[in-house]
Amino acid sequence: MASRVAKMQPTIFTSMTELAIKHGAVNLGQGFPDFDPPDFIRDAALEALRGPYHQYAPASGQAELRQAIAKHMADH
Numbered sequence: 001m002a003s004r005v006a007k008m009q010p011t012i013f014t015s016m017t018e019l020a021i022k023h024g025a026v027n028l029g030q031g032f033p034d035f036d037p038p039d040f041i042r043d044a045a046l047e048a049l050r051g052p053y054h055q056y057a058p059a060s061g062q063a064e065l066r067q068a069i070a071k072h073m074a075d076h
Contacts, residue, residue, distance in 0.1 A: 010018075013030055020027035048054065053062070
């Protein structure tokens with residue numbers, strides 16, 4: 001290994017893949033499932049894509065979700 005890359009840390013993708021393997025989890029973060037999802041999962045995904053939340057959330061989060069969490073925390 002070249003000395004210039006020897007000190008590089010693993011990427012988040014490498015770390016998450018290792019964790020998924022270690023814990024027997026499905027790595028959805030990188031699209032790694034090696035099986036077809038059940039129809040109810042596909043149907044839910046298609047329905048979600050028809051809604052207003054089909055992209056990454058803003059870095060500050062969705063206002064509605066932040067407000068709901070704040071209300072929940074205040075109530076409890």
